[in-house]
Amino acid sequence: MYNLQLTQEQLQFRDVVRDFVAQDVRPSALKSDRLESFDRPLLIDALDKASQIGLRTMAVSEENGGAAADSLTRCIVLEELAAGDPDISAVLSLTSNLGHLLFDRLLNPAQRDRFLPEFLSDDHYHLSCGCEEEGNDTRLGILYHGSSLAARVASAAEQGLNKQWVVNGAKQNVLNAPLARLFIVSVAVPGRQQPVFMLIPRDTPGVSINPETKFRLRRHGVGGQVTFTNCHVPGDHLIDPSQADLAALLASVEPGSVFDQAIDLGIGRAAYEAAVEYAQIRVQGGKRIIEHQAIGTKLAEIAIAVDLARAAVWRAAHAGDHPEATADGSLPNLPLDLISRCFVGPAVYRATKDAAEVFGAMGVMRDMPLHKYISDSLVLMHSGNGVSDTKLRIAELLAGYKRS
Amino acid sequence: MDFRLTEEQLAWQMKARKFALEEIRPVSLERDRVADPQQTFDWELFKKGSRLGFRTTAVPKEWGGHGLDFVTQALIMAELAKGDSAISKAFSQCWKWSHLIAAVCTDEQKTRFLRPFLADDTFVLGKGITEPSGGSDNRLPPDNDPSAGVKLRGVRDGDFWILNGEKAFIANGNIAKLFFLDVRTNPHAPLREGVTLFLVPRDTPGFRPGKVFNKSGWRFYQNAEMIFENARVPHANVIGEVNGAYKKSSGDTSGGDIFGDLELAANALGLCEAACEQGIGVARTAKQAGKPLKEQQIVQLKIGRMYMLTEALRSFVLRVACEHDQKIHTANAGLVMNFSTEIIQEVSELNMEICGLAGSMDSAAEKLVRDSFIWSHLAGDAVQRMKVARRIIR
Numbered sequence: 001m002y003n004l005q006l007t008q009e010q011l012q013f014r015d016v017v018r019d020f021v022a023q024d025v026r027p028s029a030l031k032s033d034r035l036e037s038f039d040r041p042l043l044i045d046a047l048d049k050a051s052q053i054g055l056r057t058m059a060v061s062e063e064n065g066g067a068a069a070d071s072l073t074r075c076i077v078l079e080e081l082a083a084g085d086p087d088i089s090a091v092l093s094l095t096s097n098l099g100h101l102l103f104d105r106l107l108n109p110a111q112r113d114r115f116l117p118e119f120l121s122d123d124h125y126h127l128s129c130g131c132e133e134e135g136n137d138t139r140l141g142i143l144y145h146g147s148s149l150a151a152r153v154a155s156a157a158e159q160g161l162n163k164q165w166v167v168n169g170a171k172q173n174v175l176n177a178p179l180a181r182l183f184i185v186s187v188a189v190p191g192r193q194q195p196v197f198m199l200i201p202r203d204t205p206g207v208s209i210n211p212e213t214k215f216r217l218r219r220h221g222v223g224g225q226v227t228f229t230n231c232h233v234p235g236d237h238l239i240d241p242s243q244a245d246l247a248a249l250l251a252s253v254e255p256g257s258v259f260d261q262a263i264d265l266g267i268g269r270a271a272y273e274a275a276v277e278y279a280q281i282r283v284q285g286g287k288r289i290i291e292h293q294a295i296g297t298k299l300a301e302i303a304i305a306v307d308l309a310r311a312a313v314w315r316a317a318h319a320g321d322h323p324e325a326t327a328d329g330s331l332p333n334l335p336l337d338l339i340s341r342c343f344v345g346p347a348v349y350r351a352t353k354d355a356a357e358v359f360g361a362m363g364v365m366r367d368m369p370l371h372k373y374i375s376d377s378l379v380l381m382h383s384g385n386g387v388s389d390t391k392l393r394i395a396e397l398l399a400g401y402k403r404s
Numbered sequence: 405m406d407f408r409l410t411e412e413q414l415a416w417q418m419k420a421r422k423f424a425l426e427e428i429r430p431v432s433l434e435r436d437r438v439a440d441p442q443q444t445f446d447w448e449l450f451k452k453g454s455r456l457g458f459r460t461t462a463v464p465k466e467w468g469g470h471g472l473d474f475v476t477q478a479l480i481m482a483e484l485a486k487g488d489s490a491i492s493k494a495f496s497q498c499w500k501w502s503h504l505i506a507a508v509c510t511d512e513q514k515t516r517f518l519r520p521f522l523a524d525d526t527f528v529l530g531k532g533i534t535e536p537s538g539g540s541d542n543r544l545p546p547d548n549d550p551s552a553g554v555k556l557r558g559v560r561d562g563d564f565w566i567l568n569g570e571k572a573f574i575a576n577g578n579i580a581k582l583f584f585l586d587v588r589t590n591p592h593a594p595l596r597e598g599v600t601l602f603l604v605p606r607d608t609p610g611f612r613p614g615k616v617f618n619k620s621g622w623r624f625y626q627n628a629e630m631i632f633e634n635a636r637v638p639h640a641n642v643i644g645e646v647n648g649a650y651k652k653s654s655g656d657t658s659g660g661d662i663f664g665d666l667e668l669a670a671n672a673l674g675l676c677e678a679a680c681e682q683g684i685g686v687a688r689t690a691k692q693a694g695k696p697l698k699e700q701q702i703v704q705l706k707i708g709r710m711y712m713l714t715e716a717l718r719s720f721v722l723r724v725a726c727e728h729d730q731k732i733h734t735a736n737a738g739l740v741m742n743f744s745t746e747i748i749q750e751v752s753e754l755n756m757e758i759c760g761l762a763g764s765m766d767s768a769a770e771k772l773v774r775d776s777f778i779w780s781h782l783a784g785d786a787v788q789r790m791k792v793a794r795r796i797i798r
Contacts, residue, residue, distance in 0.1 A: 036618045038439045284540040286549050294786030353749075357780045360539045361573040361627075364620045364778050371620035374777060378756075378770075386760045388702045 010073050016053060017080040024049050025084030032367040040087065042179075042222050047088055050081070051123035055092050059100035064112070065120040066099065071317040075262035079310070082220075082266025083273075086376050089266060090221030091126065093259045094176050098127040101249055102184065102199075106239050111199065115182060128180030130154070130171035130226050131197065131250050154228055155188040156196070163235030165198065167206075167228040177224035178211045184239070184250075185226075197239040197246050206231030219255055219383045220263060220376065255384025258320065258337045261313045261344045264380040268306045268348035271355035271373035275299060279358055289358070298354050305351040312340035335397045341390050345381035352377045407722075413476045420480040423456055424487030432488035432624075436771050441618040445494070445579060445626055447526060453495055454525035458484065462499035462663075464506050467514060468522045474663075474728035478670040478721050485674025486681075489775045490624035492674060494528075496667050497575050497625070501529035501584060503663045508643055509603070517582055517603060530580035532556075532571035532630050539573075540787045542586070545595040545650075553595035556632060558587035558602070560639070565589075565602065567610070567635040577628030578613040581606045590647050601649035603641045610635030621774035662728055665737035668783040669721045672744035672776075676714040679755035679772050683710055690762035697762055710754045717747045738792030745784025748776040 006014070025046045034040065050056065059074055060066025069077065074096065081089035103116050119125050154169030167187055174183075181202045186195040200207060211224040239246060251257065276299055279290035289295045316336040318325065325331045356363030356370040363370045381387070396402055409417070427449055438444045453459065461477060463469020472480075477499060484492035498521075505518055521527045533542050533554070541552040556569030567587060571577070583604045590598035604611065614629030644651065687698040687707055697703050720740045727736060752772040759769040782788070 038437070284538065284552070285544070285546045286552060289540075292786075294790065298786070353777070353780060356777070357785050360785070361534065361617075361781055363781055364622075366618040366620055371777070375620070375774070378773065382756060382760045386757060388706075388757060388761060392702070 006076070010076060013058075013067075013069065013073055014076050014080060017055070017077050020050065020053060021080055021084035025081070025088060029085040030369050035369060035372060036366045042087055042091070043085060046085070047091060048123045050088060050092055055081070056095050056123065056126070057099055057120060058092075059096040061100070061104045064103045064116060066096075066103075069096075070321040071258065072314060072321055074259060075265075075313055075317045078259055078262040079266040079269065079313075082263040083270040084266075086220040086263050086267055086380075087222065089263045090219065090260075091176055091179065093263065094128065094221070094253055095126045097253050097259060098129055098184065101253070102127070105249065106197075106243060106246070107199075108240060110236065115199070119182070122181075124179075125181045126176050126179040128174055128176035128183050128226075129250060129253055130174045130177075130183055130185040131247075154185060155190065156198075156233075157190065158235075159232075165233040165235065165238075167198075167200070167231040167233055170225055170227040172225050173212065173218055173223055174226050175219055175221050175223050177209050177226050178222050183207075183226065185228075186247075194241070196241060197250075198233055199237040199239070200228070200231065200233055204231055204233065218379070220379060252320075256341050256390070258313060258316045258340065260380060260383065261309075261316070261337075261340055264344050264348045264377055265306065265309055265313055267373050267376045267380070268302075268309060268351045271352040271370065271377075272299075272302045272306050274369065274373075275302060275355035275358040295358060298358060302351045302354050305347040305354075309340075309344040309347045309351075312336075312343050316340040335394055338390050338394050338397070341385075342387050342394070345377075345387055349374070349377045349381050409475070409479070413473075413479060416472065416476050417479040417483055419456060420458065420483035421486075423453060423458070424484050427452055428484065428487030428491050432491070433768060433771060435488070435491075435624045436621075438623065441616045441623065441626065442578065444623045446624070449491070450494065450528075451525040453484075453491075458495045459498050459525065459527075460502070460522055461495075462502040462506075463518060463522060467506070467518050469502065469518075474666065474725040475722060477663075478666060478673075478725040481667060481670040482674035482677065482718075482721070485671040486677045487674075488624060489671055489675045489772075490622040492671050493622065493625045493667075494576070496671070498529045500663050500667060501531055501582075504531070504584060508601075513603065513641070513643070521582065524581070527582070528576050528580040529582055529584075530574055530576035531584040532574045532577070533586045534573050535570060536572045542595065543787045544791055547594065550592055550594055550598065554586045554588045554599050556585070556587050557591070558589045558600060558637075560589075561636075563639050564636045565639060565642070567602075567604075567632040567637060569632055570614070571630040573617060573627045574630050575625065575627055577630050578616050578626055583630070584643070586649050593647065596650040598647055599649040600646050601643040602637055603643060604635070604637050608635050608637055620777055621771065622778050662733055662737050665741040665783075666721065666724050666728065668779065669717065669724070669740040669744040672748035672779060672783075673714070673717050673721050675748055675772060675775060676710075676717060676751040679752045679769075680707075680710050680714050682766075682769060682772075683707060683755040683758045686758050686762050686766075692763070697758070700761070703758060703761060706754045706758055710751045713747045713751050717744060735792050735795045738788070738795065741783045742789050742792055745779040748779050749773075752776045 025043065028043050028046060054067050055077060057066040058069040058077060062068045078089045078093050081092060099119065103112055154167055154171060156165045156167045159166050183200045184197055185200050186197050188195050206229045208227045209224050211222065279295055279299055280288055282289045285292060290299060319331050319336045326333055352373040356374055359368065359370050362368045392403065431446060431449060435444055435446060457470050458480065460469045461472050461480060465471035481492050481496050484495060505514060535555055537555055538553050542554060546552050556567060556571060558565045558567050585602045585604050586599050587602055588598055589600040610633050612631050614631045617627045619627065684707055687703050688696065690697045720743060724736050724740045756769045756773050759766045
């Protein structure tokens with residue numbers, strides 16, 4: 001069986017989000033004064049509405065109060081959101097994906113009882129993850145097998161009989177930091193090879209946030225530096241280290257994940273739709289420009305790029321949801337998420353540039369959204385692991401070796 | 405073949421390099437970050453450059469300019485663009501129209517317009533072609549369609565012409581003191597037979613600059629709307645014949661704007677050099693786990709490609725400049741302009757990749773990429789490519 005049909009639930013999700021974006025996101029996101037401004041404040045009202053229709057908690061299981069959206073459904077939703085505004089999409093992606101990881105996978109019942117009710121009931125409750133390794137030697141760049149322990153900036157020491165942890169240090173470029181009420185943070189502990197992961201509520205004394213103005217060069221959404229100064233964290237806020245590979249699980253919320261690719265797809269689709277619409281209105285050379293071969297073929301190339309990018313993202317998401325499809329050979333045993341990462345970034349970037357060209361001079365003006373689509377896709381192409389280093393990872397996985 | 409530059413060419417190249425390094429580069433990123441598009445221009449910097457000759461480079465010597473050859477012009481544009489592409493363009497835009505004045509104006513018009521231009525360090529030139537309703541229609545006019553292209557209307561009234569309409573995206577539209585303008589003087593004829601070229605001073609009654617466009621990149625170089633409401637322009641400011649703009653306006657009688665094409669390619673060369681310099685600097689200095697980035701094969705491959713593309717562009721640019729100096733006019737000028745689009749964008753993107761591999765997403769690298777976007781519209785869109793191809797095919 002080869003079935004590319006979405007479920008009724010997935011279609012419904014898509015349509016609800018598409019309507020929401022048309023009514024509540026695009027009109028604000030594409031206002032010309034917002035486009036022209038160097039600052040792009042987060043659309044907080046739209047974010048709250050998104051929470052009210054369940055997008056903040058969509059990935060959390062039904063028994064824990066969410067909508068149990070699988071990876072593919074989340075990708076569909078994130079594409080729709082990003083077609084209106086990639087920042088909202090990035091914020092909701094992190095909160096909902098982390099919500100699923102924490103409340104469905106990682107927290108023990110006592111931790112869940114402590115944090116879940118407030119997470120479900122408060123539309124402003126967002127989650128953040130300070131788990132990316134810091135410094136040039138590790139997460140960013142080509143030497144990704146560097147020592148993780150040495151690079152961690154936050155460190156902790158155990159204190160007293162009741163096992164309070166005292167955390168000191170800072171994490172840079174933390175997505176959602178200015179919004180988050182709860183952080184999951186990887187922390188180095190002297191004498192231990194592996195970091196520990198702990199839950200640190202925003203209101204813990206000693207936690208401070210500095211929003212980062214250059215964050216937009218790295219990722220969408222809002223970000224900042226989180227500083228921990230003699231921050232006392234109770235021992236029961238530790239994530240049980242005996243669980244599955246925590247670092248691998250958290251990779252799903254790192255830059256460049258399949259969910260980031262879905263956001264990129266939304267940006268590409270917005271550019272595509274704008275170009276097709278304009279090409280049917282604008283008349284030059286005595287006819288609508290879509291009727292000129294030069295523009296017609298360019299629009300076709302944009303459509304091809306966006307559609308193939310979607311196929312790659314959906315296949316990678318489906319493979320994540322259905323390991324059995326890889327196990328029985330229905331899907332190739334390849335790192336489909338990394339393959340998709342290498343294809344989607346450049347394809348969408350090219351598509352946004354082509355779309356801008358259709359607009360002539362208006363394609364480079366800030367009061368039109370085309371320049372925004374190009375810049376937004378450029379950010380995603382370079383966030384986290386770039387295409388070159390992702391190819392190195394693919395090469396390792398193809399032959400099962402690890403670069404020295 | 406002799407690839408050596410003359411002493412004079414080398415001297416101008418060094419002068420431009422010094423100015424770019426000492427004056428342009430230090431303010432480039434700061435100017436890029438000025439939020440108000442009307443405030444991006446730096447007059448003090450422009451005046452300094454003017455005093456060094458970078459505004460009047462192309463005015464013939466007999467009229468008091470420097471009368472530099474095309475090779476020297478290309479060298480200067482590339483050096484200035486290595487400091488900041490948009491600032492280089494702000495200077496060379498004046499050369500573009502100096503060429504036009506020298507090629508098509510009468511001696512009386514040259515006296516009236518070139519003399520004040522030469523005397524004033526803040527005298528900037530512009531040309532208005534594009535309008536809200538038509539860009540491509542003017543670049544590649546459809547045959548026998550009088551409704552296509554220029555709509556800014558000019559009606560004769562004795563010794564004057566009355567102009568009504570508007571221009572859009574005009575370079576230096578808000579700061580220039582003198583403009584060439586394409587004006588529709590016969591609405592019933594196709595573009596090639598119904599448009600007249602005028603010289604219009606900024607202080608012409610009935611003219612006012614409109615909105616300054618807020619571009620993604622190239623922010624120093626300003627583009628504005630121009631609005632004409634019963635603007636009165638003397639008949640003495642008509643260039644060439646009435647309805648003859650497309651016969652007389654080009655300085656290149658063999659067809660094609662020979663300077664404008666070279667200009668964008670030479671400017672791209674400078675931006676590519678800036679990207680190469682930054683890329684190799686990062687590759688040499690950035691380390692990961694104690695190992696210099698330059699030792700990575702994928703970095704070596706990127707550096708090699710950046711330099712290969714940049715040197716290919718340099719060869720093509722200087723060949724076209726040399727051909728212009730020898731009055732050999734071919735489709736090469738258009739081809740090098742088209743070619744520079746791919747090169748400037750790929751080289752600046754490769755630099756950004758190297759910065760990404762170093763783990764430092766640098767705003768200078770991002771600016772180079774953003775500055776390169778405009779080539780898609782100016783130098784490498786389908787219309788600019790078809791224009792050149794049609795010249796080859798015909």
